[in-house]
Amino acid sequence: MTKHRPRGDLNRWHTLRLQTLVVFMLLCLDTGILQAQPSGFMEIAPGIYLRPGIQQNFSSHNRGHIANIGFIVGKQAVAVIDTGSSYQEGLALRQAIREITALPIEYVILTHMHPDHTLGAAAFDQDKPVYIGHAQLKDALIRRQTYYLDRLKEVLGSTAEGTRLALPSAGVEIDQEVKLELGDRILELQAYPTARTNNDLSIYDRNSGTLWLSDLLFVERTPVVDGSLLGWLKVIDDLDQREAIRVVPGHGPVVNEWKEALADQRRYLEALLSGIRKIVRKNGTIEQAIERVGQEEKDNWLLFDEYHGRNVTASFVELEWE
Numbered sequence: 001m002t003k004h005r006p007r008g009d010l011n012r013w014h015t016l017r018l019q020t021l022v023v024f025m026l027l028c029l030d031t032g033i034l035q036a037q038p039s040g041f042m043e044i045a046p047g048i049y050l051r052p053g054i055q056q057n058f059s060s061h062n063r064g065h066i067a068n069i070g071f072i073v074g075k076q077a078v079a080v081i082d083t084g085s086s087y088q089e090g091l092a093l094r095q096a097i098r099e100i101t102a103l104p105i106e107y108v109i110l111t112h113m114h115p116d117h118t119l120g121a122a123a124f125d126q127d128k129p130v131y132i133g134h135a136q137l138k139d140a141l142i143r144r145q146t147y148y149l150d151r152l153k154e155v156l157g158s159t160a161e162g163t164r165l166a167l168p169s170a171g172v173e174i175d176q177e178v179k180l181e182l183g184d185r186i187l188e189l190q191a192y193p194t195a196r197t198n199n200d201l202s203i204y205d206r207n208s209g210t211l212w213l214s215d216l217l218f219v220e221r222t223p224v225v226d227g228s229l230l231g232w233l234k235v236i237d238d239l240d241q242r243e244a245i246r247v248v249p250g251h252g253p254v255v256n257e258w259k260e261a262l263a264d265q266r267r268y269l270e271a272l273l274s275g276i277r278k279i280v281r282k283n284g285t286i287e288q289a290i291e292r293v294g295q296e297e298k299d300n301w302l303l304f305d306e307y308h309g310r311n312v313t314a315s316f317v318e319l320e321w322e
């Protein structure tokens with residue numbers, strides 16, 4: 001016989017449990033523990049799972065978990081989107097997938113070359129997936145692999161163990177239409193001309209209206225130019241014409257009001273552009289540009305001091321001879 005609690009008790013018990021849960025969640029939000037729960041993944045739309053990256057610099061403290069990574073589950077297959085910064089992070093991602101579904105992992109999509117997005121990929125070798133990225137991704141990874149792997153070992157120490165490169169077996173050309181079928185859902189892949197990097201790729205899930213822009217959009221965190229400032233601004237113009245219900249950035253929270261986030265990023269990049277052009281026109285130096293350009297944006301972005309100077313330097317070199 002089942003023992004029933006008196007209804008009043010049950011309500012009180014539910015209220016207490018709810019209060020405890022709310023307090024726990026608030027504590028978690030405050031300390032960032034929410035991201036470190038067993039698998040750390042949240043379902044942001046039906047069948048779309050995201051492990052939010054920590055908004056910090058790559059370090060042994062955060063074990064390199066700084067990028068948004070995730071996966072999409074269809075009726076017949078799974079596609080991974082970005083794999084984290086180490087073999088271990090890739091294995092944890094694979095484990096999270098296996099806790100949710102036993103379907104085959106057919107695709108591992110890499111949104112661009114950066115190590116916090118790509119270096120966990122080899123954890124999926126056992127699934128024999130199609131590793132897919134921008135047509136220029138393979139070359140970009142090969143050229144940087146020694147630097148990426150050495151740096152990873154230096155920062156993460158033993159956490160980096162087992163990490164190796166998994167190169168894309170398929171490439172998406174700019175203007176090529178590539179669709180991946182997962183059964184009941186189709187993912188549209190798009191490769192871009194040089195913008196954030198020279199190998200940016202986005203993924204659009206038609207079923208849920210989710211556009212995974214990865215590092216083409218930074219939310220809250222200082223955008224980092226590692227391709228072309230002018231190219232990125234052009235791509236932002238194109239993205240602004242698109243429709244999507246939600247956007248997954250490479251760093252920062254998922255956004256529904258994503259055009260606003262895109263406008264914030266544009267404002268920052270335009271501040272770089274106009275500030276540097278002004279200094280170049282007066283035959284000013286990079287040092288002057290680093291000191292003066294875009295300082296009004298300082299309070300709008302996380303990690304500004306870590307990345308802004310680098311952005312000015314890279315963009316100065318790009319704009320110096322235009």
Ligand SMILES: [Zn+2]
Nearest residue numbers: 067114215250
């Ligand atoms: Zn990133």
